[in-house]
Amino acid sequence: MRNAYGVESVRAAEREVMARGPEGALMRRAAAGLAAECAQLLGKVYGARIALLVGSGDNGGDALYAGAKLAGRGAGVTAVLLAPERTHAGGLAALRAAGGTVVDGSEDRAEGVVARARLVVDGIVGIGGRGGLRERAARLVAAVAGDALVVAVDVPSGVDADTGEVHGEAVRADVTVTFGAYKPGLLIDPGREYAGAVRLVDIGLELASGERVLEALQYADVAGLLPRPSGESDKYRRGVVGVVAGSARYPGAAVLCVAGALRGGAGAVRYVGPAADAVIARFPETLVSAGPPSKAGRVQAWVVGPGLGDDGERLRDVVAADVPVLIDADGLRLAGEREVRARRAPTLLTPHAGEAAALLGVSREEVESARLSAVRELAGRYGATVLLKGSTTLVASGEGPVRVNPTGTPWLATAGSGDVLSGLAGSLLAAGLDARDAGAVGAYLHGLAARHASSGGPVAAQDVADAIPAAWRDVRRTD
Ligand SMILES: NC(=O)C1=CN([C@@H]2O[C@H](COP(=O)(O)OP(=O)(O)OC[C@H]3O[C@@H](n4cnc5c(N)ncnc54)[C@H](O)[C@@H]3O)[C@@H](O)[C@H]2O)[C@@H](O)CC1
Numbered sequence: 185m186r187n188a189y190g191v192e193s194v195r196a197a198e199r200e201v202m203a204r205g206p207e208g209a210l211m212r213r214a215a216a217g218l219a220a221e222c223a224q225l226l227g228k229v230y231g232a233r234i235a236l237l238v239g240s241g242d243n244g245g246d247a248l249y250a251g252a253k254l255a256g257r258g259a260g261v262t263a264v265l266l267a268p269e270r271t272h273a274g275g276l277a278a279l280r281a282a283g284g285t286v287v288d289g290s291e292d293r294a295e296g297v298v299a300r301a302r303l304v305v306d307g308i309v310g311i312g313g314r315g316g317l318r319e320r321a322a323r324l325v326a327a328v329a330g331d332a333l334v335v336a337v338d339v340p341s342g343v344d345a346d347t348g349e350v351h352g353e354a355v356r357a358d359v360t361v362t363f364g365a366y367k368p369g370l371l372i373d374p375g376r377e378y379a380g381a382v383r384l385v386d387i388g389l390e391l392a393s394g395e396r397v398l399e400a401l402q403y404a405d406v407a408g409l410l411p412r413p414s415g416e417s418d419k420y421r422r423g424v425v426g427v428v429a430g431s432a433r434y435p436g437a438a439v440l441c442v443a444g445a446l447r448g449g450a451g452a453v454r455y456v457g458p459a460a461d462a463v464i465a466r467f468p469e470t471l472v473s474a475g476p477p478s479k480a481g482r483v484q485a486w487v488v489g490p491g492l493g494d495d496g497e498r499l500r501d502v503v504a505a506d507v508p509v510l511i512d513a514d515g516l517r518l519a520g521e522r523e524v525r526a527r528r529a530p531t532l533l534t535p536h537a538g539e540a541a542a543l544l545g546v547s548r549e550e551v552e553s554a555r556l557s558a559v560r561e562l563a564g565r566y567g568a569t570v571l572l573k574g575s576t577t578l579v580a581s582g583e584g585p586v587r588v589n590p591t592g593t594p595w596l597a598t599a600g601s602g603d604v605l606s607g608l609a610g611s612l613l614a615a616g617l618d619a620r621d622a623g624a625v626g627a628y629l630h631g632l633a634a635r636h637a638s639s640g641g642p643v644a645a646q647d648v649a650d651a652i653p654a655a656w657r658d659v660r661r662t663d
């Protein structure tokens with residue numbers, strides 16, 4: 185599991201280490217890790233032109249000490265000071281002693297220094313930052329050459345470390361070297377995109393795992409959660425997932441949802457609705473019926489919503505069931521907050537940003553710029569588990585850390601891919617996973633399947649469904 189911790193927890197852990205250890209030890213460790221990463225990126229340190237953007241806090245101190253190390257190895261290092269009178273004194277002295285030079289960020293030549301650098305180190309602000317870059321910092325960042333390497337210290341300046349929100353301008357890094365623990369803002373868009381590749385440097389902080397606010401499943405975690413049929417499993421014991429989706433006019437959503445459900449580990453898929461002919465033509469193994477879902481026979485979980493149109497009756501019938509229910513697409517519009525809250529069995533809602541925005545009564549942009557608060561807010565309002573789809577898919581329940589999916593790919597933004605995900609996650613629910621696990625494992629496999637299917641090119645939703653077994657095998661191999 186990859187865990188991320190909030191700024192308050194990191195600061196508390198830092199205080200504990202500082203109380204025990206010698207003054208400045210943490211910053212030296214951080215700077216050593218940062219310098220090593222910069223050296224590796226550069227390949228050849230000797231003679232390399234490096235600019236440090238140095239703010240008023242300890243983030244600038246890290247940059248200065250790392251700069252001193254690189255200057256000691258023959259790099260030409262210049263520190264550009266954004267708050268000269270409040271610069272970290274020890275770091276500045278170390279840089280000067282190692283042969284580095286210093287310019288005031290308000291001098292005209294500062295932009296030229298930045299523009300000529302092969303590597304730019306962003307030590308403007310770290311976890312103490314508030315809001316976007318201020319004007320002078322933004323101007324200097326804009327001067328960075330297109331082919332220069334940008335390394336952010338701890339977090340890209342301008343990115344909120346706790347949430348990934350970006351209010352105004354922020355540094356776009358190739359690599360972010362973060363200290364002691366991952367911060368949520370490095371794993372959630374838009375912050376994640378600004379961070380580039382994230383490298384974690386161990387500086388000896390001890391963080392209690394109970395304090396994590398965000399977690400990302402890794403291969404081994406997913407492998408441990410995948411349902412495994414035993415020798416005695418028959419199709420009913422493995423779970424039956426019911427799919428209520430599609431319409432006679434738009435059967436595609438039903439077909440794609442069933443395609444996902446068939447690959448999700450349940451023993452059988454029951455389709456209920458008017459697109460039965462299309463479903464059977466494509467997947468003859470599906471059990472189909474046309475009446476109301478409550479009369480269709482026993483299932484261990486329902487998926488309702490993709491392509492459902494305005495069929496509120498079937499939606500209500502499913503929501504009244506006493507088994508886990510996944511609600512997606514049109515179902516989200518039709519399901520009332522009160523009905524969902526009143527359910528006793530688990531509910532998993534799977535909106536994309538637009539659908540989440542409609543449920544929250546805000547704009548899509550607001551959801552996309554503050555994904556963490558949006559997913560938490562929805563989970564709270566509906567008393568349900570919520571999977572917010574997008575460039576970084578998040579899964580939140582009322583309690584426990586939010587899960588962030590690490591396997592997404594932009595190619596997944598394709599028509600019908602959400603229908604495949606809802607079938608897949610619903611199937612995992614039927615196989616016995618709880619709503620959080622079903623959502624997170626479903627998103628993980630779905631992203632991995634898309635990568636398999638795509639190999640760098642466009643994919644269709646059906647390709648994603650077809651690649652799920654390969655993704656599943658991939659994960660299993662690490663078992
Ligand atoms: N907490 C830890 O465990 C460790 C922290 N270290 C470093 O220390 C950093 C935190 O240091 P600080 O607490 O001094 O805080 P920062 O260096 O992140 O920044 C705080 C300063 O920036 C100013 N500021 C806030 N927002 C600004 C903005 N948008 N534009 C310009 N200035 C702004 C504040 O007024 C304050 O003076 C970490 O990010 C990390 O780089 C490391 O040295 C080692 C360990």
Ligand SMILES: [K+]
Nearest residue numbers: 306309337341
């Ligand atoms: K920074």
